[in-house]
Amino acid sequence: MLHSGKEPAVLVVEAGNTTTTFAVFLDGLVADTVTITTDSLFVPDQLQELLHPFRAAYPGMRDAVLCSVVPGVSAAVVGQLAQLLPGTVMQVGSRLNLPFLLQYDSPESFGADRIALCAAGRQLFPGKAVIALDIGTAITFDVLDGCGSYLGGFIMPGLDLMARSLHERTAQLPLVAIAPPEELLGRSTAECIRNGIFWGCVSQIDGLTARIMKTLMDQGQVAPAVMATGGNAPAVAPLLRVETLLVEHAVARGAHYLYQLNRPCL
Known part of the structure; x- marks a missing residue:
């Protein structure tokens, strides 16, 4: 089925x-998605096969946006996208026109995913302070004030990284898949690991979020909005003490917003 809209379709690769x-x-909304393992991007012709149904369904799609935290992927994918699509391939980075003021010691080292997530925060909560959480392989906090100035953040290991570290750095602890536990306390080694990591993560995010909110409010800011995305966000966010907006595809949404802001300059 062919799709048409007021604006041409744009492909965002996160x-x-x-x-x-x-x-x-399409018209500012997510119309279609597919998710694969990042390693499979290096399989020959994988990208061409994956994009074929998209190109058939959205014949007006010309441009693409790449938001990558994996340098090897960036180098490999940009060239392929340029060959497969007739328009421009934009890469998310600190040199773009950003909807926030990035105050960071080395802006070029600020991850593309964090840039896109901050952009999404500004789009969703204009004029308001924002705490943006990405609860994935790593857990990141990024904080904007109500004027759109970047105040700083945190980077911590995610749930799966913590589980893997316990397994790899000890002699007897097993590798445990982390999922929301039914009870607070564990009654086996596996449960103790799972419950400790999961509830520890929830409490850690709660505690840091409370500290950030107090700091902002001590500075005269209105209570910030809190948003969360990432693979483990659906499990963690509903258990946080502070009201948290769970935003699906927030990084991709932010990348698309950056495309809209920078399109005239491309």
Whole structure:
């Protein structure tokens, strides 16, 4: 089935450490998505086969946006996208026209995913302070004030990284898949690991979020909005003490917003 809209479809490629999501945006909304493992991007012809149904369904799609935290993927995918699509391939980075003021010691080292997530925060909560959480392979906090100035953040290991570290750095602890536990306390080694990591993560995010909110409010800011995305966000966000907006495809949405802001300059 062919699709048409007021604006041409735009492809956003969000390449993370573990998975890569391809999202087609039509009239500012996510119209189609597919997610694959990031490693499979290096399989010959994988990208061409994956994009074939998108190109058939959205014949007006010309441009693409790449938001990648994996340098090897960036180098490999940009060239392929340029060959497969007739328009421009934009890469998310600190040199773009940003909807926030990025105050960071080395702006070029600020991850593309964090740039896109901050952009999404500004789009969703204009004029308001924002705490943006990405609960994935790593857990990141990024904080904007109500004027759109970047105040700073945190980077911590995610749930799966914590589980893997316990397994790899000890002699007897097993590798445990982390999922929301039914009870607070564990009654086996596996349960103790799972419950400790999961509830520890929830409490850690709760505690840091409370500290950030107090700091902002002590500075005269209105209570910030809190948003969350990432693979483990659906499990963690509903258990946080502060009201948290769970935003699906927030990084891709932010990347598309950056495309809209920078399109005249491309």
